[in-house]
Amino acid sequence: MESLVNPYVxxxxxxxxxxxxxxxxxxxxxxxxxxxDVAGIYKLPGSLINLDENLxxxxxxxxxQFTGLSQVNMLQFKAFGGPDRLKNPEDSVWLxxxxxxxxxxxxxxxxxxxxxxxxxxxxxxxxxGYEAQWMPISELPRLAFDHSxxxxxxxxxxxxxxxxxVTLLFDLLPNKFTAAQLRNVMEVVxxxxxxxxxxxxxxxxxxxxxxxxxxxxxxxxxxxxxxxxKKLKNKHI
Amino acid sequence: MESLVNPYVxxxxxxxxxxxxxxxxxxxxxxxxxxxDVAGIYKLPGSLINLDENLxxxxxxxxxQFTGLSQVNMLQFKAFGGPDRLKNPEDSVWLxxxxxxxxxxxxxxxxxxxxxxxxxxxxxxxxxGYEAQWMPISELPRLAFDHSxxxxxxxxxxxxxxxxxVTLLFDLLPNKFTAAQLRNVMEVVxxxxxxxxxxxxxxxxxxxxxxxxxxxxxxxxxxxxxxxxKKLKNKHI
DNA sequence: GCAAAAGTGTTAGAAGTACACCCATGA
DNA sequence: TCATGGGTGTACTTCTAACACTTTTGC
Numbered sequence: 034m035e036s037l038v039n040p041y042v043x044x045x046x047x048x049x050x051x052x053x054x055x056x057x058x059x060x061x062x063x064x065x066x067x068x069x070d071v072a073g074i075y076k077l078p079g080s081l082i083n084l085d086e087n088l089x090x091x092x093x094x095x096x097x098q099f100t101g102l103s104q105v106n107m108l109q110f111k112a113f114g115g116p117d118r119l120k121n122p123e124d125s126v127w128l129x130x131x132x133x134x135x136x137x138x139x140x141x142x143x144x145x146x147x148x149x150x151x152x153x154x155x156x157x158x159x160x161x162g163y164e165a166q167w168m169p170i171s172e173l174p175r176l177a178f179d180h181s182x183x184x185x186x187x188x189x190x191x192x193x194x195x196x197x198x199v200t201l202l203f204d205l206l207p208n209k210f211t212a213a214q215l216r217n218v219m220e221v222v223x224x225x226x227x228x229x230x231x232x233x234x235x236x237x238x239x240x241x242x243x244x245x246x247x248x249x250x251x252x253x254x255x256x257x258x259x260x261x262x263k264k265l266k267n268k269h270i
Numbered sequence: 271m272e273s274l275v276n277p278y279v280x281x282x283x284x285x286x287x288x289x290x291x292x293x294x295x296x297x298x299x300x301x302x303x304x305x306x307d308v309a310g311i312y313k314l315p316g317s318l319i320n321l322d323e324n325l326x327x328x329x330x331x332x333x334x335q336f337t338g339l340s341q342v343n344m345l346q347f348k349a350f351g352g353p354d355r356l357k358n359p360e361d362s363v364w365l366x367x368x369x370x371x372x373x374x375x376x377x378x379x380x381x382x383x384x385x386x387x388x389x390x391x392x393x394x395x396x397x398x399g400y401e402a403q404w405m406p407i408s409e410l411p412r413l414a415f416d417h418s419x420x421x422x423x424x425x426x427x428x429x430x431x432x433x434x435x436v437t438l439l440f441d442l443l444p445n446k447f448t449a450a451q452l453r454n455v456m457e458v459v460x461x462x463x464x465x466x467x468x469x470x471x472x473x474x475x476x477x478x479x480x481x482x483x484x485x486x487x488x489x490x491x492x493x494x495x496x497x498x499x500k501k502l503k504n505k506h507i
Numbered sequence: 508g509c510a511a512a513a514g515t516g517t518t519a520g521a522a523g524t525a526c527a528c529c530c531a532t533g534a
Numbered sequence: 535t536c537a538t539g540g541g542t543g544t545a546c547t548t549c550t551a552a553c554a555c556t557t558t559t560g561c
Binding site: 036037038039040041042081082083084085086087088109111112113114115116117132139142144 | 274
């Protein structure tokens with residue numbers, strides 16, 4: 034009866050960061066427990082789950098570890114569990130070393146989490162600590178395991194979700210933002226282009242966006258009005 | 271370093287069956303490996319994953335086992351993995367017995383799959399084999415583990431998906447169907463009500479629905495036209 | 508004044524909403 | 535001819551797409 038699988042379970046986080054221009058993903062170098070470089074290729078931030086935590090908590094722990102952030106609610110978008118996930122022997126070796134295990138790991142099922150983040154000054158500085166760095170999603174190298182596929186799925190999920198609920202995109206902007214900035218975020222994340230006038234019409238109808246009196250300063254063209262995001266009562270989900 | 275969890279991984283299937291009137295879920299009685307009744311309460315059809323299969327394949331195997339169907343592509347909608355999933359001792363005991371394990375199971379992470387099915391004559395007869403039966407989702411009893419929560423999540427996911435892609439609902443109807451039947455399915459599954467006239471307008475615009483010459487026969491009111499579903503090239507996903 | 512980017516007016520058509528009405532059939 | 539459910543006409547409103555135009559600012 035022991036053809037039943039008793040694999041390890043991990044979470045992997047596709048942290049999508051917007052830097053004002055484009056979408057980036059946080060990737061880390063695959064290094065051993067004590068820092069030595071093993072495979073030298075990039076992977077997603079992730080971790081095996083601990084005894085006392087549920088999946089969401091494990092994802093939060095990973096987020097905290099790599100970015101310092103907490104209380105960000107992430108979207109659990111898909112599980113990946115094929116027996117061939119560890120087919121690359123280097124990946125498998127890395128796992129055993131990194132987690133100081135005394136046996137080979139046959140299989141890992143991983144749960145994918147993702148969220149959209151704003152890359153601010155603090156976030157930029159993180160690069161280094163865990164050898165983590167932001168890379169534009171358009172320039173991502175091949176990642177370890179099936180992490181490239183995981184990124185693709187995360188993007189699909191995030192785009193679908195943000196299309197239904199634009200408010201998710203407000204986490205990508207500073208507190209005060211201009212209409213052009215918001216439009217740019219929508220265009221980049223959703224992969225669409227928007228007519229300027231029609232966008233303003235929609236903007237005026239968004240109850241959760243309030244125009245401020247304040248305007249840009251010191252630009253060599255007409256100053257743009259600032260807006261801010263107002264949280265509403267009935268957030269769905 | 272062994273606070274890392276090495277749980278079992280299962281798939282659980284929320285099979286939603288439409289019987290012409292309402293939505294039902296397939297539930298099975300929790301019984302031991304050799305048939306004796308253990309807890310007497312219902313659970314979702316599911317299984318631990320095997321060594322040589324990936325998650326999708328495990329879900330297909332469960333579907334086949336309980337309904338005889340194959341080649342139905344199911345939606346993987348969420349993973350459930352809290353350490354408290356087995357907090358009910360009866361559930362835990364059942365697992366060990368059913369799978370003939372020689373040790374206690376601390377934890378199971380389960381991957382939820384769901385799909386919409388039509389309950390036809392063949393499907394009705396299944397009730398018995400694995401003590402499986404269709405129950406209206408509005409009348410489901412408390413299920414084992416966290417299976418009640420899993421059903422709720424499945425419904426949410428299916429409704430969201432079917433709202434975006436109505437063609438998923440065609441699997442719930444016979445080859446030939448009337449406009450009223452399709453409307454009813456949409457109302458029941460999506461939990462909405464539709465204006466008759468406006469529904470006909472939309473129907474006329476659906477390229478994948480073709481009206482037939484044939485009409486109902488022997489009804490004591492105006493006979494309804496039949497329609498059929500035509501598969502198109504670019505199915506998304 | 509000029510370049511640069513912000514922001515506006517107006518239109519035509521498509522799509523969604525509402526509701527009153529007519530049609531075919533068996534009993 | 536009546537009850538029953540199938541199916542239609544039409545008016546109104548709201549979104550969508552398109553595109554030419556005006557405004558403000560620093561140099």
